[in-house]
Amino acid sequence: MADARRHYLDLIRQDGVRLTPELAEAFGSVPRERFVPDGFHRRDGGWMTPDDRDFLTTVYRNDVLITKLNGDVPISSSSQPSLMAIMLSALDLRPGMRVLEIGAGTGYNAALMAALGATVTSVDVQADVAGRARAALDRAGVTGVRVVTGDGYPGDPGSTYHRIIVTVGIAGLSPHWFEQLTPDGLVIAPVEHAGHHPVLAVRPGDPVTAAVVCSSGFMAAAGPLGARHAGSHPRSAxxxxxxxxxxxxxxxxxxxxxxxxxxxxxAGAWDRRATLATPANWDQAHLVLLHDPTPAPPTDSMTDTAAKPADDPVTSGAAVLPDGSVRAGGSEADRCTAALVTLIDRWSDLNRPSMRDWRVGLALDGDPAAPIWAPHTWHLVPGARH
Known part of the structure; x- marks a missing residue:
């Protein structure tokens, strides 16, 4: 077991993650297998249980463990450990801090935060998921974590937190979370952008702005936290x-x-028609620009994207491959190609800025009855990495 956990830390670091001594100790001491006692879905679709010979080896890979499906769609999991490490590092936890977690998952992330000295309240809308997370934390002997069943949008009314971390893909942040933060509080959350959920570091203020931490792909939230808004990109094609x-x-x-x-x-910052899709006979998703019969003009780096969300049926689109070639189809293939090439040229001419070079302005949008702070403007600040 000791060898497996040492190898586990090496695998996390191989993904380019810098583990502080405290994070290394947390990942090395919290038993991940305790949080998947009934097993998880293999990548081939089968179910792996603790009786399988390679169970522990698989648990201690740098990989997501899917624990619940709705049909073929994953709706609960233990996230990829390297992504968890990046988000926890960005959270800048110190002993004694109070943390609100939106999305309990297996309870493993909350256990890691408790190992870092935090007191955690974890909220999950799925009662069975919350119950299993609570039982796993008890089984692992973790103290300092409270698991609550409920919708994440209201947060935890009446309480105050130093940090909030979100482990589900959202369209924007609940204003209730800002009300529950201390003055120097911080929210780390994966927020929809061009078909993905890049992780943002958000501090409340006037205006509300965010820095990009890293790329990610999370299961999408339902309800107000997943509401469409004026700056929404098309959903995955x-x-x-x-x-x-x-x-x-x-x-x-x-x-x-x-x-x-x-x-x-x-591309997503400059044109809201950007999203992801998997062209036929391709084995992975790629950046695509979809045809919109009434497209909003591409945004510049300081422009609000205020325009209707685009979810019309897809008739044309263009995809870019990692070598820069473009493939397109449909009646508007040439137009989609020209627009996508313009975006590629712009990125190249700017010396290939990193996603961490962007600063994001948020505005209240979404469901008027339950608004969210959603991304509306993007501004490049080259060299100003988070």
């Missing part, structure tokens, strides 16, 4: 028809995963 090459490759070697996600983020 799913699987597009077969596409033909409409612009040649431009990069050799191709962009690595980090740079490709940086391009993706910039």
């Amino acid at each position: 799913g699987v597009l028809p077969e596409l033909a090459e409409t612009a040649p490759a431009r990069w050799s070697p191709p962009l690595d995963t980090t740079a490709y996600r940086d391009l993706w983020y910039a």
